[in-house]
Each structure stands twice: as structure tokens, then as C-alpha cells.
Amino acid sequence: MLRIQNLKSYYGRLQALRGISLHVGKGEIVTLIGANGAGKSTILNTVAGLVSQSEGKILLDGKDIRGLPAEKIVKRGVALVPEGRQLFAPMTVADNLALGAYLRHRNGSKAELEQDAEMVFGLFPVLKERRKQLAGTLSGGEQQMLAIGRALMSRPCLLLLDEPSMGLAPKMADEIFRTIVRLKQQGVTILLVEQNARMALEVAEQGYVIETGQVVVQGPSADLLRNHDVERAYLGKGYEKVWE
Amino acid sequence: MHSFSITLQYIFTGIAVGSIYAMVALGFNIIYNCTGIINFAQGEFVMLGGMFMITLTTTWKLPSLVAFPIAVALVVLVGVGFERIAIHPLKSPSVLVLIMITIAGSILIKGVAMFAWGKEPCYLPHFSSETPINFLGATILPQNLWILGCLAAVVIVLAWFFNRTLVGKAMRACAHNRDAARLVGINVKQMVTLSFALSAAIGAVAGIVITPIILMDYQRGAMLALKGFGAAILGGLGSGPGAVVAGLLIGVLESLGAGYISSHYKDAIALVVLLGVLFIRPAGLLGSAEIQRLKKF
Numbered sequence: 001m002l003r004i005q006n007l008k009s010y011y012g013r014l015q016a017l018r019g020i021s022l023h024v025g026k027g028e029i030v031t032l033i034g035a036n037g038a039g040k041s042t043i044l045n046t047v048a049g050l051v052s053q054s055e056g057k058i059l060l061d062g063k064d065i066r067g068l069p070a071e072k073i074v075k076r077g078v079a080l081v082p083e084g085r086q087l088f089a090p091m092t093v094a095d096n097l098a099l100g101a102y103l104r105h106r107n108g109s110k111a112e113l114e115q116d117a118e119m120v121f122g123l124f125p126v127l128k129e130r131r132k133q134l135a136g137t138l139s140g141g142e143q144q145m146l147a148i149g150r151a152l153m154s155r156p157c158l159l160l161l162d163e164p165s166m167g168l169a170p171k172m173a174d175e176i177f178r179t180i181v182r183l184k185q186q187g188v189t190i191l192l193v194e195q196n197a198r199m200a201l202e203v204a205e206q207g208y209v210i211e212t213g214q215v216v217v218q219g220p221s222a223d224l225l226r227n228h229d230v231e232r233a234y235l236g237k238g239y240e241k242v243w244e
Numbered sequence: 245m246h247s248f249s250i251t252l253q254y255i256f257t258g259i260a261v262g263s264i265y266a267m268v269a270l271g272f273n274i275i276y277n278c279t280g281i282i283n284f285a286q287g288e289f290v291m292l293g294g295m296f297m298i299t300l301t302t303t304w305k306l307p308s309l310v311a312f313p314i315a316v317a318l319v320v321l322v323g324v325g326f327e328r329i330a331i332h333p334l335k336s337p338s339v340l341v342l343i344m345i346t347i348a349g350s351i352l353i354k355g356v357a358m359f360a361w362g363k364e365p366c367y368l369p370h371f372s373s374e375t376p377i378n379f380l381g382a383t384i385l386p387q388n389l390w391i392l393g394c395l396a397a398v399v400i401v402l403a404w405f406f407n408r409t410l411v412g413k414a415m416r417a418c419a420h421n422r423d424a425a426r427l428v429g430i431n432v433k434q435m436v437t438l439s440f441a442l443s444a445a446i447g448a449v450a451g452i453v454i455t456p457i458i459l460m461d462y463q464r465g466a467m468l469a470l471k472g473f474g475a476a477i478l479g480g481l482g483s484g485p486g487a488v489v490a491g492l493l494i495g496v497l498e499s500l501g502a503g504y505i506s507s508h509y510k511d512a513i514a515l516v517v518l519l520g521v522l523f524i525r526p527a528g529l530l531g532s533a534e535i536q537r538l539k540k541f
């Protein structure tokens with residue numbers, strides 16, 4: 001579905017990615033883990049078209065989409081749930097969802113859009129209750145749900161999730177992870193960036209460990225969960241000591 | 245005249261002029277929200293509105309009702325053309341560069357207007373009768389009611405557009421979070437073009453409706469733009485309700501100041517109020533300090 005080959009991204013003169021290659025198969029969950037500043041968000045943002053300077057290839061179903069602007073990429077079925085949610089805070093939950101389906105308003109029928117909104121409300125019933133509330137007034141967990149819901153409204157085949165559990169209470173994080181699994185069961189392919197490496201590897205088929213803009217370890221999640229280096233750096237008790 | 249009536253008279257005059265400032269300020273805000281820049285050609289949109297209207301009604305002898313939408317459409321064309329030619333092609337330009345472009349645009353439009361219409365102020369008849377209406381001892385020109393009506397219409401249409409239509413919401417989304425807007429598929433550059441179209445239209449309406457009272461010449465837009473800019477700042481850059489409240493406030497204060505103190509100081513009075521408010525509330529009357537931090541000005 002998505003194949004990234006030797007991707008390099010730059011912010012001005014700073015090189016944030018130093019040749020990333022990875023693969024996400026259809027219907028899979030693949031996770032990227034790594035410390036803060038490793039370049040995980042940059043990978044997702046480059047795929048989504050928000051990073052303007054890059055080299056290499058981003059093949060979506062065999063077609064190179066690198067360099068297309070973000071608004072064209074979402075048209076091709078790739079939706080990013082960005083780090084920090086980036087909701088339209090002064091607008092209502094319903095408006096955020098409507099804007100999520102922005103591209104489909106012209107051709108999509110009204111009934112279809114309503115059906116999709118119901119699908120999102122099915123995943124996150126609390127959003128239905130808060131339909132008329134401003135997005136900025138939601139709790140952190142609800143905001144994350146809305147961010148995911150907004151992305152789903154574009155009917156993506158590939159969903160990019162950037163730290164969806166960030167800043168959430170453990171119970172809420174669990175719920176988000178359960179949703180991720182449900183989405184996969186519905187046929188959505190997912191590339192997931194997470195700080196919570198253990199939970200991410202538990203739901204994913206494949207994992208990549210990113211350090212300073214490079215892939216340092218990759219493999220099936222089960223292997224990574226058992227890998228000693230990964231365990232010491234990202235999973236074990238030493239986690240706090242090393243990274244905080 | 246009774247002193248109450250005199251005060252009322254000043255207030256009526258102030259509200260009419262203030263409505264124009266409010267419309268100009270709304271024009272500033274729409275472009276500001278979408279691009280983060282102040283469009284210094286806003287006053288020229290106002291001037292062009294009046295000038296086109298004069299040409300259409302006096303030279304072409306079109307009835308006002310027909311000329312009005314045509315004049316607005318022509319100014320929209322100028323606004324969109326300006327944006328498409330001078331701003332649209334640029335790849336991630338800096339705010340400073342954009343502002344310089346709008347200043348250049350303003351100078352250019354003024355120059356062309358001077359050639360087209362000459363330097364003398366041009367006259368446009370009032371929309372309806374010129375007989376003042378008596379009200380509690382004060383008088384109101386019917387044209388002032390037209391001005392107020394236009395402001396009300398502009399406000400209602402904008403409120404509907406930004407709160408009820410998807411495109412309007414998309415424009416607000418751009419203003420609020422550009423990257424998030426792009427991620428849902430909104431073409432930000434199209435929204436910028438649209439913001440110029442809207443601003444030009446509002447400017448044109450303001451210009452058309454004020455011309456019968458103040459006359460119009462090629463450089464009269466600049467002063468209106470300055471006051472409108474003051475209103476936009478006073479209300480809080482980017483705030484629609486702020487623009488309306490501040491525009492009317494500046495108009496009324498100016499009128500009262502001119503009447504009770506001296507007409508020489510009327511511009512200064514508006515400025516002193518502006519500075520005073522900003523000293524106490526840097527984000528403006530209705531601006532939010534939180535949003536202010538995100539903006540480039």
C-alpha cells in the first residue's frame with residue numbers, strides 16, 4: 001500500500017530524515033517508535049504533504065505522491081491525524097467533522113456524509129452528545145477522538161496517526177488503542193507513531209525504530225518486543241531514566 | 245437647537261461615517277484572517293467602488309440598481325486580478341514581502357485611477373431623496389440610512405457565509421489552523437483569492453454608498469482605509485464584531501470631537517482613543533490575547 005524509499009526531508013538547512021525506507025502492507029498496522037526529535041512526525045508529515053523539502057520516493061499503490069501538496073494527498077485517500085490534534089478549536093464538533101469531509105461535499109451525497117458521521121459517532125458515542133459543543137472545550141481524550149473522526153470523514157484507505165495517546169489518561173489511551181484495532185478490522189491501513197511503544201507494538205504487525213532520522217531496527221512487532229536493545233531503550237524499566 | 249438634539253445630530257453623523265469605517269475594517273480582517281497580512285490596497289477598493297459607480301450611472305446612464313452590482317463586480321475583478329497576478333504565484337512569501345506588494349498595488353491603482361478619472365472629486369447623486377428626515381430635533385439624511393442599511397446587509401451576509409456555509413467555514417478553518425485546513429483538503433491559496441474577492445466586494449459597497457456624501461477622487465480611499473485600519477486594530481485584528489463596534493465607535497467619537505472640540509482635531513481624537521485602548525487592551529476591544537500570540541503582527 002505505502003512504500004517509502006530512501007526518504008530525506010529538510011527544514012531549511014536542517015536535515016531531519018536521512019534516508020528512511022519502510023513498507024506498510026494493505027490492512028496492516030505498522031508502528032514507528034523512537035525518542036522525541038527522532039523524526040517520526042517528520043515522516044508522517046512528509047507523507048501527508050506538509051513538509052515542502054524532501055527527496056526520495058513515497059509510493060502509494062505504486063504511484064509516487066512525494067511533492068504533492070497536502071490537499072491533493074488527502075484526495076488520494078491518505079489522512080493524517082496530526083500531533084497535538086490540531087482541531088478547529090473555535091468551531092463545533094459537527095463543523096469539524098463536516099470540514100473533515102470537505103472534499104466529498106461536492107460529489108458525495110448528503111446521505112452518504114450523514115452515514116459517515118453516524119459511523120464516527122458509532123466509534124465515539126461521546127462525540128454525538130457533544131455535537132454542538134466547540135471543539136476547544138472538549139477534554140483531551142474527546143479531542144483526540146474528534147481528530148480521528150475528522151480524518152475518517154475523508155474516507156481514507158491509509159490513516160496516519162501521530163501520537164494519538166499523547167497526554168491522555170491510561171484508560172483513555174486504552175480506548176484509543178481499541179479504536180485503532182477496530183479501524184484495522186474495518187479495513188483501514190494504519191501507520192502509527194507512538195511514544196507508548198509497548199502498546200503500539202502490541203497492536204501492530206510491524207515496527208520500525210527511528211533514531212536521528214534513520215531506521216535503526218525493524219521487524220515484526222513480536223520480535224521487537226523481545227529485542228533486548230529495544231526493550232532497554234523504549235520498553236523496559238529504564239525507559240524513564242533514558243528518555244526523561 | 246436643543247443641546248440634546250445637537251448631540252444626537254453628531255451621533256447620527258458619526259454612525260454613518262462609522263459604518264463606512266466598519267465596512268473597511270471588515271475588509272481588512274477578512275484578508276488578515278486568511279493570510280496574516282494587512283492589505284494596504286483596501287482603501288483603493290473603496291475608491292474604485294465609488295468611481296465605477298459614478299461612471300456607470302453618469303457616463304453610461306445605467307439605473308442605480310443595475311449599476312450597483314456591476315460596480316461591485318468590477319472591483320471584485322480588480323481585487324481577484326491583483327491577488328492572482330501579484331500574490332498567488334509566490335511560493336511561501338514572507339509577510340513583509342506581501343505587505344510591500346499590497347502597498348505597491350495601492351499606489352498602482354491610485355495612479356491608474358488618476359489617469360482614468362482625473363484629479364477632481366466626482367459627484368454621485370444620493371440614492372433617494374436628499375430631504376433630511378426629522379428625528380427628535382435632529383435630522384438624518386436618507387443616504388445615511390442607506391449607509392447603515394448596507395452595513396447591516398454586509399454583516400448579515402458575512403455572518404451567514406462564515407457560520408452557515410461550508411466554504412465560509414473552510415475560510416475560518418484556514419484562518420485558525422492552516423496546516424489542519426490543508427490536511428482536510430482545503431486549498432489555502434483558493435481561500436486567499438476568495439478573501440480578496442470578499443474584501444473587494446465589501447470595500448466597493450462602502451465606496452459606492454459613501455460617495456454621495458463625501459464625493460470621491462482617486463486618493464480619497466487612503467484616508468478611509470486609515471480610519472478603517474484603526475477600527476480593525478481597535479476592535480482586535482481579525483474580529484468581525486470588533487470591527488463593527490470599533491468602526492462605529494471611532495465614527496461617533498470623531499463626530500462628537502469635531503462638533504464639541506474642533507474639527508481640526510477630529511482625526512487626532514480617533515487616534516488618541518485608539519492608543520488609549522491599545523494601552524489597556526493590546527489585543528483590541530474584542531480581540532483575544534490568545535489568538536494575538538499566534539499572529540504575525
Ligand SMILES: Nc1ncnc2c1ncn2[C@@H]1O[C@H](COP(=O)(O)OP(=O)(O)O)[C@@H](O)[C@H]1O
Binds near residue numbers: 014035036042
Ligand atoms: N517545523 C520544523 N522546523 C524546523 N525543524 C523541525 C520542525 N519540525 C521538526 N523539526 C526538527 O526535526 C527533527 C525531527 O522532529 P520530529 O519529526 O518532530 O520528531 P519526533 O516526532 O520523532 O519527535 C527534530 O530535530 C526537530 O527539531
Ligand SMILES: [Mg+2]
Binds near residue numbers: 037040041042083
Ligand atoms: Mg513527533
